[in-house]
Amino acid sequence: MQHEYILHNDEFFTIHHPILTSSNRSFRYGDGLFETMRMSGGKLLFPELHADRLRAGMKALKIEGSVLLDEYFLKQKTAELCKKNKLRDNVRFRLSVYRNGDGLYTPNSNKSGYILEASPLTESGYELNKKGLIIDVFDEITKPINPLSNYKTSSALVYVMAGLFKKQHKLDEAIILNQNGFLCESISSNVFVVYDKQIYTPALSEGCISGVMRKVVMGLAKANDISIIEAQLNPEVLREAEEVFITNALGGIRWVMGYGRKRYFNEVSKGLSTLLNNL
Structure with a gap:
C-alpha cells in the first residue's frame, strides 16, 4: 500500500506521523499563514504570485525566512512532494508557515517552520461550474480591516463560523462582510459583481484577501x-446585480446562480473563464 507523505522543514513524514507539539505557535495562537496552490498538467500555476503574497505576509507577521521561500522554493518542494507521493498532473497543495519558537503571546524567536501537503485533483483545468452556486450573506461575525487582512493567516475563525452558517443553511458558499458592513469576500474566494454591465470587486482596503486568482482575473x-473597478460595495448590490462570481487559485472562476429569490446570468464569468483557460 502506497504511503502518503507531507514535507515538514525539508523532511518527509507519513501524513499520520505526529510532527507538531502542543507548544506550536500556530496551534496556540494562530501565529502563521498559508498558501493554497494548484498544479495542472504537472506545472505549478502562478508560483510567482504565491511567492510574492507569502513573502509579503511573512514580513507583515515579522516571521523570518521570507527570502528563502521564493518562487524557486515553491517549485522545488512541490515537485519533490509529488515525486514522493507518486502524484503527476493535477495536484492541490497547502503550504503552512508558522513562527517556530517558544514563548507566550510574545515570541522568543521569529524563525519560521513549514508544512507542505499534497492531494490529487480530478479536474485538469479551470472548468466553469455547470450548476451555479447558491449563496447568502453571513452577517453574524464581520471581518476586521487591518494590515493583516489581505493575507491568509492561520487565524481563521470568521471563515469557520461562516462555514458552519453555510452548512446549516445548505448553501454552496457564504459571503462575508467587513467591519463596516460592506462586501469583503466569501469563505474561500474573492467576490466579483456585474452591475449595470460593469464589473466590481471589493478593494483590498475593504479587508479582503489579496487573492492570486483575483489578481490573475483582473x-x-x-x-x-x-x-474592473475596485470599490466599496454595499451588500444590497447583490439584489440588483446581473452576475456574481467568485475566484480562487484552486477553482478558478465559479459563477453564482442564486441569492435568495434573485437569479443571475453567467455571460461575463463564462467569457473570463475561457480567457483563463487560454493561459
Whole structure:
C-alpha cells in the first residue's frame, strides 16, 4: 500500500506521523499563514504570485525566512512532494508557515517552520461550474480591516463560523462582510459583481484577501480591455446585480446562480473563464 507523505522543514513524514507539539505557535495562537496552490498538467500555476503574497505576509507577521521561500522554493518542494507521493498532473497543495519558537503571546524567536501537503485533483483545468452556486450573506461575525487582512493567516475563525452558517443553511458558499458592513469576500474566494454591465470587486482596503486568482482575473480583464473597478460595495448590490462570481487559485472562476429569490446570468464569468483557460 502506497504511503502518503507531507514535507515538514525539508523532511518527509507519513501524513499520520505526529510532527507538531502542543507548544506550536500556530496551534496556540494562530501565529502563521498559508498558501493554497494548484498544479495542472504537472506545472505549478502562478508560483510567482504565491511567492510574492507569502513573502509579503511573512514580513507583515515579522516571521523570518521570507527570502528563502521564493518562487524557486515553491517549485522545488512541490515537485519533490509529488515525486514522493507518486502524484503527476493535477495536484492541490497547502503550504503552512508558522513562527517556530517558544514563548507566550510574545515570541522568543521569529524563525519560521513549514508544512507542505499534497492531494490529487480530478479536474485538469479551470472548468466553469455547470450548476451555479447558491449563496447568502453571513452577517453574524464581520471581518476586521487591518494590515493583516489581505493575507491568509492561520487565524481563521470568521471563515469557520461562516462555514458552519453555510452548512446549516445548505448553501454552496457564504459571503462575508467587513467591519463596516460592506462586501469583503466569501469563505474561500474573492467576490466579483456585474452591475449595470460593469464589473466590481471589493478593494483590498475593504479587508479582503489579496487573492492570486483575483489578481490573475483582473490582469486578464485589463489585457482584454474589460474594465474592473475596485470599490466599496454595499451588500444590497447583490439584489440588483446581473452576475456574481467568485475566484480562487484552486477553482478558478465559479459563477453564482442564486441569492435568495434573485437569479443571475453567467455571460461575463463564462467569457473570463475561457480567457483563463487560454493561459
